[in-house]
Amino acid sequence: MGQTRDLGRRIELHSMDPHCHDISLGLYRQIHDGRSGYLVHSYSAAEAAEGRLSAIRDGLAAHAGLVPMEGQPGLLEFPCGEDHEKALRRTFLEVCKRADEEIDGPLPLIRHDKKAECELTVNSEGNGQYRITAPESAEKGPRRVRAVARGFVKLCEMEIDESDESVVKFSCHVDHDSLMGSLFFRAQNVRSAMQEDELSAGRGVLAAPGSQDDS
Ligand SMILES: [Zn+2]
Structure with missing residues (x-):
């Protein structure tokens, strides 16, 4: 079980993967030189697990904007190191x-919003700051823009601009366009995201096979 310790701390678990023989996939965090490195791992011996793992790893890199961690094969990190x-x-x-074939690249920063009845856009203003906008003609636009901004604050642990509630920023002051795109639809419906969080918290206490000693 020496290998278990080397994986780092498990921070998320996807169990019973319906797309790959009900295997469990874990996301692990390791700290190297003060930077966070991430590893996608499965204890499954299923033959298909390796392909699924690499699809998830590549997909996570694309959707979260992660890059290979220098000197740490297999680990991914955010360019900012946070x-x-x-x-x-x-x-x-x-x-x-x-499913593997549904895992595409980063998602767009413009999305239709049912409640605002218009498209909303996440605009990068540089240095990790983003402004959510709606067309001026959209009556419910301003309200929804503020709601989505608050959604990002919750989902991505961002800060809201006190003088403009449509502006949010990452405390690392580095852009994370891929993350913003990936979680945009979640920010539009933060309540359902929070409900899923509760389920996930319940799942988190169930250890993956063979990983009982990670804490
Ligand atoms: Zn960052």
């Missing part, structure tokens, strides 16, 4: 929901 753990855990679960 953990952004909450946003990453959610992105991991979103990627795991998809």
Whole structure:
């Protein structure tokens, strides 16, 4: 079981993967030189597990904007070196929901919003700051823009601009366009995301096979 310790701390678990023989996939965090490195791992011996793992790993890299960690084969990190753990855990679960062929690249920063009856856009203003906008003609636009901004604050642990509630920023001051795209639809419906969180918290206490000693 020496290998278990080397994986790092498990921060999320996707169990009973319907897209791959009900295997369990874990997301692990390791710290190297003060930077957070992430590993997608499965204890499954199923032959298909390796292919599924690499699809999830590549998908997570694309959807969260992770890059290979230098000197640490197999580990991924955010370019800023921060953990952004909450946003990453959610992105991991979103990627795991998809079959391999449904895992695409990053999602667009413009989306239709049913409640606002218009398109909403996440605009990068640089240095990790984003402004949510709606067309001026959309009556319910301003309200929804503020709601989505608050959604991002919750989902991505961002800060809201006190003078403009449509502006949110990452405390690392680094852009994370992929994360913003991946969690945009979640920010539009943060209540259902929070409900899923509760389920996930319940799942988190169930250890993956063979991983009982990670804490
Ligand atoms: Zn960052």
